[in-house]
Every structure is written in structure tokens, then in C-alpha cells.
Amino acid sequence: MVDKNTGDKEEKTGITRRKFTLGVILASVAGAFGSLLALLKVLSPEKKGGGGYVSTIKPGDKLVYAKGGKQGDFIKVSSLNIGDAVLAYPAGKASNPANIVQLIKLKESTFKPPTHINLTGDGLVAYSAICTHLGCIVSWVRNQQSPDTSFTECFCHDSIFDPLRGAKVLSGPAPIPLAQIGIKVEGDGTLVFTSGFTGPIGPQV
């Protein structure tokens, strides 16, 4: 015969154990989620009120390669041909992802407004490399036949930017152009930033 009292007690104990185990699992998941959020906060660029990121580039910072075998090396003007583009950081400031720029070499005479011509140098122009839609890093689409008609594209949702016209949006969901930043060639052929960004950078939606 089943002792009802004992049966009840065992059932209650079982429920209590299950509740305790569930509590431990939820607490672990919450802890892991909290750690993940903290990690993402560290890895994410500082955000500006109203959208966008905060760059720490200052005039005088030298441009270095952001990727590839030459990562961290100073970029020299002689290493770029018309139609080339590279991703760059200011030397010593790669820890802030908001600082990444796309450095592009085109024919100086082909730049048109709203490009800030005074912020270009020797056919080189630099724009924020962070898409203004949701923040993916943009890519360079090189036209092999006609290098000076190459363009910038964000492959996340296919926004296309015109590098000859202030990186204005030609198509896609990006709400505003990629902000330009001033650069110039130094006497030794290396490149330095000469200004801050001309507009907001990072995702604007």
C-alpha cells in the first residue's frame, strides 16, 4: 500500500529539487549572458548619443595597414596605384574599431563635390569604413578595365557609395554617406590624417 503522507512528501521533495535545479540553470544562463554583454561592450566602439560611433583619430596620426601581411606598417603613397583601396587605422589606435577608414587612390582630377577636395592628397581620399546602415565594414569593388570607376560597397545589405562624390549613397539602405577624413602625403611618402571626420560615422538607424 502506498503511504499517502510519504508519497506526498516525496512528490514535494521532487518538485523542490526540480525547482532548485531549474534555478541553478537559469542563474548560470543569466551569468553567461551578462558576461557576453560585458565582452560585447568592450569590443564595441563607443557610441554617440543619437547614433553613430566616436572616433579618436587626431590630425598628425599616421596611417597604417589594418589587415594583411603588412598590418601595422606605415602606408606609403608609392604602394598604391589608381583604383587601389586599403583599410587603414591611425598608428597605435587600432583598439578603437570606430577609427577604421578606407583609403582610396583615384585620379585627383576626377573628384567632384561634395568631396572635400582640400582633404584629399595626390589622388588619395579616405572615408570611414563603417557602413552607415548597420555598421558592417565596407569593401572595395575594383573595376579592372577602368580602375577609376571602382566603387565602395557594403555587402551586408548591398549599399553602394560613390568615392568620387563624397561617398554619397548610390543605392541600398544606408541613410547617409560615409564621412570623409583629411589626409596628406608627408615628405617621406607616408600618410597622415589632417582632420577629424566631416560627419557622423557608424550606423545611423
Ligand code: FES
Ligand atoms: S550594414 Fe551596410 S548595407 Fe546594411
